[in-house]
Amino acid sequence: MGLSKTEEFTVKDVRLAAYAKALAHPARIAILQVLLKKQSCICSDIVDELPLSQSTVSQHLKELKNAGLIKGDIDGPRICYCIDAEEWEKAKTALGLLFQSYKGGCSC
DSSP states (O other), X not given: OOGGGGGGSOHHHHHHHHHHHHTSXXXXXXXXXXXXXXXXXXXXHHXXXXXXXXXXXXXXXXXXXXXXXXXXXXXXXXXXXXXXXHHHHHHHHHHHHHHHTOOSOOOO
């Protein structure tokens, strides 16, 4: 789907797709798990926990931040990341509603 086609969908569907995209890489899941465990983390702490380079971790953090799932506060030369609680709840609700909408009984 090209970028020019996203306006054909609801804001809700575009937002849900952004959450799904952010969750669609195992490195991002691992980063979220680190942040959930530590409640807050400096980028270098995340790098120490994962088998990835600092630049790769930074790219994944950028994707998570763009989706709104995390936020970062600048503390001098470092950025301290944490889960964005408000957006996390929105994502949890949106993904939950999608999965709960399946009632079973599909005949294919």
